[in-house]
Amino acid sequence: MTIKPATPLMTPKDAVAGQADRRKPAPLPRVIVLIGLMGAGKTTIGRRLAHALDLPFIDADQEIERAAGCSVSEIFDRHGEAAFREGERRVIQRLLDGRPMVLATGGGAFMNPQTRQIIRENGHSVWLRCPLNILRKRLEGRPGRPLLADGNISEVLETLRKTRHHIYAEADIIVDCGDETVRSAVERVVTALSSHNPPARLPIALPDHPYDIVIGSDVLDRAGALLAPILQQRRAVIVTDARVAPLYLSRLEASLHEVGFETHAEIIPGGEESKSFTQYAQLCENVLTHGVERRTAVIGLGGGVVGDLSGFVAATLLRGVPFVQIPTTLLAQVDSSVGGKTGINTARGKNLVGAFHQPSAVLTDTSTLRTLPRRERVAGYAEIVKAGLIGDRDLFTWCEANGAALLEGDEKTIQEGVRRACAFKASVVLEDEREISPIMVAPC
Numbered sequence: 460m461t462i463k464p465a466t467p468l469m470t471p472k473d474a475v476a477g478q479a480d481r482r483k484p485a486p487l488p489r490v491i492v493l494i495g496l497m498g499a500g501k502t503t504i505g506r507r508l509a510h511a512l513d514l515p516f517i518d519a520d521q522e523i524e525r526a527a528g529c530s531v532s533e534i535f536d537r538h539g540e541a542a543f544r545e546g547e548r549r550v551i552q553r554l555l556d557g558r559p560m561v562l563a564t565g566g567g568a569f570m571n572p573q574t575r576q577i578i579r580e581n582g583h584s585v586w587l588r589c590p591l592n593i594l595r596k597r598l599e600g601r602p603g604r605p606l607l608a609d610g611n612i613s614e615v616l617e618t619l620r621k622t623r624h625h626i627y628a629e630a631d632i633i634v635d636c637g638d639e640t641v642r643s644a645v646e647r648v649v650t651a652l653s654s655h656n657p658p659a660r661l662p663i664a665l666p667d668h669p670y671d672i673v674i675g676s677d678v679l680d681r682a683g684a685l686l687a688p689i690l691q692q693r694r695a696v697i698v699t700d701a702r703v704a705p706l707y708l709s710r711l712e713a714s715l716h717e718v719g720f721e722t723h724a725e726i727i728p729g730g731e732e733s734k735s736f737t738q739y740a741q742l743c744e745n746v747l748t749h750g751v752e753r754r755t756a757v758i759g760l761g762g763g764v765v766g767d768l769s770g771f772v773a774a775t776l777l778r779g780v781p782f783v784q785i786p787t788t789l790l791a792q793v794d795s796s797v798g799g800k801t802g803i804n805t806a807r808g809k810n811l812v813g814a815f816h817q818p819s820a821v822l823t824d825t826s827t828l829r830t831l832p833r834r835e836r837v838a839g840y841a842e843i844v845k846a847g848l849i850g851d852r853d854l855f856t857w858c859e860a861n862g863a864a865l866l867e868g869d870e871k872t873i874q875e876g877v878r879r880a881c882a883f884k885a886s887v888v889l890e891d892e893r894e895i896s897p898i899m900v901a902p903c
């Protein structure tokens with residue numbers, strides 16, 4: 460079997476953040492983009508933050524004013540809000556060219572999907588989240604903000620909160636700012652930036668269906684922010700089992716709700732018996748009764764049984780809906796969640812009815828392994844060793860040096876093991892996505 464060279468394991472952004480070598484403390488990000496409602500302090504905090512980090516400071520509103528030769532209010536008056544928004548998008552695109560800086564955006568900038576994508580690709584976004592009563596006090600009697608020109612400030616702010624907070628929640632980092640001094644707000648942002656530990660991303664470069672395996676600790680709490688840019692609809696059906704649900708379902712739901720997802724959960728009994736025609740039919744009926752559309756995602760939260768069954772439901776409901784895997788056993792993290800194989804068992808054997816259905820993303824939260832019995836962890840580790848034995852000498856050598864720490868539950872070591880095993884498996888999948896070559900069909 461020929462193994463393709465490993466796919467790039469890190470996005471440039473992760474590499475900048477120091478993910479390439481986990482032994483070194485991550486350096487602070489060098490392109491920091493502040494977002495949040497009017498009056499949150501993006502300009503004020505941003506200027507001081509840039510000074511503290513010895514970075515240039517740029518205020519997008521001021522850049523737009525300079526380019527237009529008039530104030531934001533005058534742009535709104537003369538050309539209308541749509542023209543301002545278009546100018547804002549162009550200015551931010553021009554500014555974020557890789558140069559290190561602290562960029563304070565206007566309150567509406569992050570609402571534009573293209574601008575969000577530019578920020579995501581080129582910087583680290585920080586949402587300055589501030590209670591509305593404080594914003595109101597700061598903004599009262601201060602001209603220059605056209606959205607507040609006519610209308611009651613509290614009402615305008617409440618409308619903006621409703622329409623914007625769930626989008627701001629997609630930021631890489633959220634910092635709660637209140638009535639403290641600007642200095643302590645800056646300190647808070649610096650602390651958040653230095654403790655920020657972005658997950659590693661392993662791109663699976665399938666020609667027709669590329670996606671990422673995102674690996675990190677507490678990824679579950681950021682699931683909403685990670686999935687919102689990928690999924691076409693903020694609606695999802697979560698499938699999980701009776702053991703996993705009390706442990707992790709509410710955290711997943713909370714992170715999805717934070718970015719405006721509507722969710723419905725289906726809880727199946729744990730164990731291999733659930734990979735049956737009966738359970739499959741029941742699940743399909745339940746989901747259809749609840750209501751599902753072509754763009755509604757099915758999210759499998761659990762081990763291999765949940766992943767295989769929910770994946771098959773996703774592959775077949777309405778002839779296929781988007782699917783997300785959130786594997787919570789080590790075995791599922793290194794094996795069944797990679798490759799798009801879904802299915803159920805029949806009386807004649809395991810996995811005999813199923814489909815290839817690649818996920819839109821795999822979110823691997825290694826902190827969920829803390830509640831996994833050691834026996835299950837050993838089973839997952841055996842799969843990592845197997846990958847090393849059959850085709851990845853470096854991985855096997857890595858296991859010899861790090862196996863004990865992994866089995867002890869050291870999370871950084873687990874993340875590295877998962878990443879290496881998934882990279883190996885991904886190279887096999889890229890070679891032969893549908894397991895057509897004879898070697899792939901062999902039971903290994």
Ligand SMILES: Nc1ncnc2c1ncn2[C@@H]1O[C@H](COP(=O)(O)OP(=O)(O)OP(=O)(O)O)[C@@H](O)[C@H]1O
Nearest residue numbers: 496497498499500501502503565566597639640641
């Ligand atoms: N702790 C604080 N953090 C941030 N700003 C504060 C703080 N205390 C007072 N302010 C004041 O709040 C006002 C609003 O701040 P600023 O103009 O920086 O907000 P902004 O987020 O840039 O708003 P906009 O989106 O309208 O540009 C300023 O007058 C600032 O001095």
Ligand SMILES: O=C(O)C1=C[C@@H](O)[C@@H](O)[C@H](O)C1
Nearest residue numbers: 497520531565566567604605
């Ligand atoms: O919240 C907003 O939409 C705005 C905020 C300001 O920074 C300016 O960009 C403009 O007044 C619009």
Ligand SMILES: [Mg+2]
Nearest residue numbers: 501502520563
């Ligand atoms: Mg400002």
